[in-house]
Amino acid sequence: MFLKIEKLSKSFGALRAVHDVDLEVEEGERFAIIGPNGAGKTTFFNLLTGHLSPDTGAVLFGGKDLTKLSSDKIVRRGVGRSFQIVNIYPEISVFESIQMTLIASGKKSYDLFSRASRMFREETKRILDRVELSELAHVPGGLLSHGDKKRLEIAMILASQSKLILLDEPTAGMAPEEKLSTMALINDLAEKESLTLLFTEHDMSVVFSWAKRIAVMVFGEIIADGRPEEIKENPQVRKVYLGER
Amino acid sequence: MQKNDKRKSTGKWVWISLAVVFFALLPLWAPKMWLHLIIEILIVALFAMSLNMILGRAGLPSFGHAAFYAVGGYTLAIFIMKLHLPFVISLIAAPVVAAVFAVPIGYFSIRLTGIHFAILTMGFGQILWAIAHKWYGFTGGDDGLTGIPLPAVISGPKGFYYLAFLVFIICLILIRMIQESPFGRMIEATRENRDRVTFSGVKVWHHLLLNFVIAGFFAGMAGALLAILNRSVFPEFGYWTTSAAVVLMCILGGVGVFVGPIVGAAIITLLEHYISVYTFYWQFVLGCLIIVLVMFMPGGIGGFIHDRFKRDRQPDSIRS
Amino acid sequence: MGVEDILFQSLSGLTTAMIYFLIAAGLTLILGVLKIMNFAQGGIYMLGAYTAYSFMKLFGGTNLGFFLTLLIAPVLVALFFCLLEVVLLRWFYEKPALYILLMTYGILIVTYDMARMIWGWIIKTAPMPPMFQRPLEIFGRFFPLYNVFLIFMGFFVFFLIWFVTRKTNWGKKMRAASDDREMTAALGINVPFVFTSVFGFGAWIAAIGGALVAPMAGLATDMGIEAGITAFVVVVIAGLGSLPGALLAAFICGEVQAFGVLVLPELAIAFMYVVMVIVLIVRPWGIFGRPVVIK
Numbered sequence: 043m044f045l046k047i048e049k050l051s052k053s054f055g056a057l058r059a060v061h062d063v064d065l066e067v068e069e070g071e072r073f074a075i076i077g078p079n080g081a082g083k084t085t086f087f088n089l090l091t092g093h094l095s096p097d098t099g100a101v102l103f104g105g106k107d108l109t110k111l112s113s114d115k116i117v118r119r120g121v122g123r124s125f126q127i128v129n130i131y132p133e134i135s136v137f138e139s140i141q142m143t144l145i146a147s148g149k150k151s152y153d154l155f156s157r158a159s160r161m162f163r164e165e166t167k168r169i170l171d172r173v174e175l176s177e178l179a180h181v182p183g184g185l186l187s188h189g190d191k192k193r194l195e196i197a198m199i200l201a202s203q204s205k206l207i208l209l210d211e212p213t214a215g216m217a218p219e220e221k222l223s224t225m226a227l228i229n230d231l232a233e234k235e236s237l238t239l240l241f242t243e244h245d246m247s248v249v250f251s252w253a254k255r256i257a258v259m260v261f262g263e264i265i266a267d268g269r270p271e272e273i274k275e276n277p278q279v280r281k282v283y284l285g286e287r
Numbered sequence: 288m289q290k291n292d293k294r295k296s297t298g299k300w301v302w303i304s305l306a307v308v309f310f311a312l313l314p315l316w317a318p319k320m321w322l323h324l325i326i327e328i329l330i331v332a333l334f335a336m337s338l339n340m341i342l343g344r345a346g347l348p349s350f351g352h353a354a355f356y357a358v359g360g361y362t363l364a365i366f367i368m369k370l371h372l373p374f375v376i377s378l379i380a381a382p383v384v385a386a387v388f389a390v391p392i393g394y395f396s397i398r399l400t401g402i403h404f405a406i407l408t409m410g411f412g413q414i415l416w417a418i419a420h421k422w423y424g425f426t427g428g429d430d431g432l433t434g435i436p437l438p439a440v441i442s443g444p445k446g447f448y449y450l451a452f453l454v455f456i457i458c459l460i461l462i463r464m465i466q467e468s469p470f471g472r473m474i475e476a477t478r479e480n481r482d483r484v485t486f487s488g489v490k491v492w493h494h495l496l497l498n499f500v501i502a503g504f505f506a507g508m509a510g511a512l513l514a515i516l517n518r519s520v521f522p523e524f525g526y527w528t529t530s531a532a533v534v535l536m537c538i539l540g541g542v543g544v545f546v547g548p549i550v551g552a553a554i555i556t557l558l559e560h561y562i563s564v565y566t567f568y569w570q571f572v573l574g575c576l577i578i579v580l581v582m583f584m585p586g587g588i589g590g591f592i593h594d595r596f597k598r599d600r601q602p603d604s605i606r607s
Numbered sequence: 608m609g610v611e612d613i614l615f616q617s618l619s620g621l622t623t624a625m626i627y628f629l630i631a632a633g634l635t636l637i638l639g640v641l642k643i644m645n646f647a648q649g650g651i652y653m654l655g656a657y658t659a660y661s662f663m664k665l666f667g668g669t670n671l672g673f674f675l676t677l678l679i680a681p682v683l684v685a686l687f688f689c690l691l692e693v694v695l696l697r698w699f700y701e702k703p704a705l706y707i708l709l710m711t712y713g714i715l716i717v718t719y720d721m722a723r724m725i726w727g728w729i730i731k732t733a734p735m736p737p738m739f740q741r742p743l744e745i746f747g748r749f750f751p752l753y754n755v756f757l758i759f760m761g762f763f764v765f766f767l768i769w770f771v772t773r774k775t776n777w778g779k780k781m782r783a784a785s786d787d788r789e790m791t792a793a794l795g796i797n798v799p800f801v802f803t804s805v806f807g808f809g810a811w812i813a814a815i816g817g818a819l820v821a822p823m824a825g826l827a828t829d830m831g832i833e834a835g836i837t838a839f840v841v842v843v844i845a846g847l848g849s850l851p852g853a854l855l856a857a858f859i860c861g862e863v864q865a866f867g868v869l870v871l872p873e874l875a876i877a878f879m880y881v882v883m884v885i886v887l888i889v890r891p892w893g894i895f896g897r898p899v900v901i902k
Contacts, residue, residue, distance in 0.1 A: 348705075348708075395884075395887075395888050398891065399887070399891050401704070402644060402704070402843075402847070403843065403887060403891050403892075406839055406840070406843045406883070406887070407883075407884065407887045407888075407891075409836070409839075410840070410880045410883045410884045410887065411880075411884060413836070413877065413880040414877050414880045414881060414884065417874055417876045417877030417880070418874070418877070420876070421873045421874060421876075422873075527836060528832065531712065535709070535712065538705065538709060567723070568720040568723065568724060570717075570719060570720045571716070571717055571720035571721065573713075573716060574712075574713040574714065574715070574716040574717030574719075574720070575713070575717060576713075577709055577710070577712065577713030577716075578695060578710060578713040578714070578717070580709075581699075581706055581709050581710045581713065582695070582698075
């Protein structure tokens with residue numbers, strides 16, 4: 043099993059943010075987690091990437107236990123993530139941001155003697171082409187448009203050679219065409235590099251277009267888990283969503 | 288495009304070579320006073336460059352960097368005078384011992400940022416100062432250690448000039464190399480977004496600590512040179528005002544520019560010397576200068592000049 | 608060491624603590640409301656002491672003269688620094704902290720030399736007002752009556768600040784402007800004026816601290832350098848912007864100093880720093896500060 047989450051729980055005082063979550067994700071899958079706002083999806087991701095440590099439960103990736111590891115170790119095991127609030131370098135250029143990530147994943151960050159600007163140039167260019175950011179190569183990250191910042195994040199995830207990618211609301215704040223092109227790009231990359239995607243989303247059209255499996259999280263608990271058709275027909279899900287409207 | 292870049296690069300190297308040759312030939316014609324002053328500037332500039340590794344590159348305001356300056360000076364003096372070790376060994380030991388001191392101080396300080404980092408480093412610096420100030424038996428207390436015996440070849444300003452200049456150039460090259468290395472870039476990235484660096488799979492703490500220790504190493508080197516220049520070392524080497532002064536030099540010259548700290552060090556040292564000739568109150572003048580500078584030239588003097596002369600500097604990223 | 612000795616020593620420590628508090632309280636206020644690190648605080652303290660010295664000498668060292676000085680001198684110094692705030696500082700509140708740091712450092716060294724230009728380099732002694740010239744017998748030893756007055760004044764200032772910030776309209780405006788500058792301005796309050804007045808109040812506290820210390824010891828121009836650092840140490844141990852924290856931190860530093868001198872007189876000057884280093888390692892946000900997670 044590629045990613046296995048067992049009875050993961052996290053509480054903040056009286057608030058049960060994530061409760062007894064069981065999830066299995068197969069390699070190469072497109073898995074979406076949906077649920078109302080505040081359902082605990084971001085906390086869940088934070089638990090997976092080591093930003094928070096769980097109260098109980100375990101996260102097993104490729105058979106190895108990730109539960110208590112720090113963020114940097116988890117990333118080195120092959121888990122990548124894009125953040126809801128885009129988290130890139132504001133002043134470093136697009137090219138250098140990717141270059142830096144390659145240096146990091148290439149375990150060269152302790153190198154005191156080489157010239158950083160000459161390293162991994164070819165690979166950087168390749169990644170730039172992949173995410174279609176070649177023209178913006180020397181623009182500082184902070185000056186990019188929102189959509190381009192997301193592409194840069196994806197580029198950095200590729201540079202980290204992640205095999206499992208967690209995407210926290212990847213199309214948030216985008217216009218419909220941009221959503222389409224972004225998801226197409228992500229999906230394309232996932233196919234070419236054999237990546238596994240686990241993403242949260244609010245836009246149902248995106249979810250039902252791209253996800254092969256869906257889990258529904260409400261108040262930190264998974265209430266349904268299955269293929270899109272199954273989820274659509276699930277009575278509890280219908281109650282949560284349609285009942286809300 | 289490529290030819291243009293090559294010409295600009297060669298242009299830069301021509302200037303650098305001319306400068307090196309100029310300074311190398313200086314002792315042949317310059318009066319003693321000048322040599323003494325220039326050596327002092329070189330030493331302080333090295334100290335400032337070492338601080339900028341922490342302040343400018345890592346974005347951490349250290350107000351205790353003078354501690355390593357002092358440790359370097361005291362190590363040299365103590366090794367020669369109390370342990371009777373040869374000069375060369377003492378000179379090499381100074382930065383090493385300073386780096387050793389930097390390990391525990393860095394270990395605790397690195398956890399913090401901003402004002403907390405500043406105050407904690409300042410606190411450590413003051414503790415070291417207090418120890419140097421009081422430990423008569425070992426450090427000479429507030430009298431310091433004076434009359435350090437030196438090998439004949441460097442006992443005059445001419446001889447010492449070459450040593451200081453050589454050390455300065457070597458250290459500068461090393462600092463440049465480190466700053467342009469993957470390690471150096473990673474440190475700069477932590478300044479912009481620590482989280483993102485962690486998220487590239489990098490142990491940020493380790494890198495920041497190593498950076499801090501390397502900076503301490505070079506500060507110790509500068510401190511040893513100062514001890515040689517004055518043939519003595521005093522607790523004031525490590526007082527917080529020395530740390531603050533070198534922070535000022537970096538900011539004045541521009542923390543974002545490689546030679547910024549050197550510019551800042553030169554300006555403040557020259558001011559101190561020339562204004563003192565006319566008035567006791569050179570700090571008043573310096574204070575006014577700082578005020579004017581903050582109002583009108585926030586990037587520091589180095590930054591100001593750098594921006595003016597930028598023209599169309601092509602960034603590394605599209606140079607093939 | 609007998610109980611009486613311990614009590615006496617702690618009284619001595621309390622005196623030191625109150626001096627530390629007076630230097631740090633103004634900084635705490637300025638930090639809490641204006642959110643800036645005022646490097647010049649030590650300089651204000653020093654100018655307060657020197658100005659008071661001049662006034663006390665002018666009034667002939669009388670009791671009345673002393674109290675008049677306390678009334679007038681700190682206000683003058685505070686007004687001077689209000690002027691500096693208006694001209695130099697207010698532009699940088701929203702800018703990166705480095706500007707204010709540098710600017711106040713520049714002001715500090717300017718005031719340092721200004722004091723030397725006006726009052727010269729020789730150590731000065733301000734006259735002790737006659738009413739405090741007899742010592743008080745307490746715990747079997749003689750304790751300067753003036754120190755008691757100082758301790759009392761320290762508490763007075765503490766309650767004054769507490770009262771002003773918590774109970775007056777001015778205090779409400781301070782807190783509002785500190786929390787949300789734009790909203791407060793939108794409500795018609797003159798925020799720059801509020802900020803200037805807060806800075807002035809903070810300066811006044813430091814100045815009166817200096818004035819109170821003047822008769823106790825010799826005045827040297829570098830008293831501002833050491834005092835400035837003390838202020839920062841106390842504020843950081845306290846937790847940035849916390850007034851009760853400042854009192855507690857000052858108390859800890861004062862007592863550690865008083866007892867440390869008995870145990871290890873050689874390193875007396877370092878004790879405050881050792882306390883601070885320990886606090887910053889164990890609890891980096893200070894005693895009453897809000898925890899900031901640094902990973």
